[in-house]
Amino acid sequence: MKKKNTFIAMCASLALFLGACGGGGSEDQSSSGSSSEDKVLEMGTSADFAPFESRNPQGDFIGFDIDLANHIADELGYELKINDMKFDGLIGALQNNRVDMVLSGMSATEERKKNVDFSIEYNHSGEIFITKKDSPIKSLEDLEGKTLGVQLGSIQEEGANQIKTDEGINFEIKALDESGALIQELLSNRVDAVYMDKAAGLGYTEAQDLAHFDDPTTSSPGMAVAFPKGSELVDDVNKVLEEAEASGKLQELKDKWLSEELTD
Secondary structure (H helix, E strand, O other), X not given: OHHHHHHHHHHHHHHHHHHHXXXXXXXXXXXXXXXXXXXXXXXXXXXXXXXXXXXXXXXXEEOHHHHHHHHHHHHHOEEEEEEEOOHHXXXXXXXXXOOOEXXXXXXXXXXXXXXXXXXXXXXXXXXXXXXXXXXXXXXXHHHOOOEEEEEOOOHHHHHHHHHHXXXXXXXXXXXXXXXXXXXXXXXXXXXXXXXXXXXXXXXXXHHOOOEEEEOOOOOOOOEEEEEEOOOOHHHHHHHHHHHHHHHOHHHHHHHHHOOHHHHO
């Protein structure tokens, strides 16, 4: 478990560094395929979310979602091209048909389903609140009067607003484009806590020696592949995901990229 968590922590440290350099905010393309004559599958992602999507020191896309997208493309006979953009622009990219699908740790919420179609869910991590180790924040109630960092356009942004309403806790929400930037805000005392997907958050907590506690509220929807409304790819991708689940391929990717705390 230590070895796997250390690997995730390395991914989180890299994502934090790239976030500081502004690496996740531009649109970029990388491809994986055997021939320029292959059919092309355009994928959108926000590569600042290790261990799901980030870049290695050579600038290549790596992560759970990247490996899964490559598997989907291979199974369907496509050449995969990856477009890196801000997370809150991914739904718009689908609506404008700039990409064919999105894999970016995106939860299949009812609100998003109004604008895009989703595959079956392929992962569910849950959420955590991240703090400094010396922070007095140990529970939801301790957020009263504090500032909570969330990623712009994320399920955690929606969840934070829901917690304020449902739990009656008054705190300020600060939304930023990149998860790495949120951790920088925490380390610089510009936010008191960060609300993040558990898989990504565990990497940051180990890499930066931070504390965390689980979100005790209702679990969010799981992650799924997103498509433009009416996309013919939905059924094909669902078949690939079902086969990957049955064959053990999906579990293989979880074992490779996710903490044992999430895969046990």
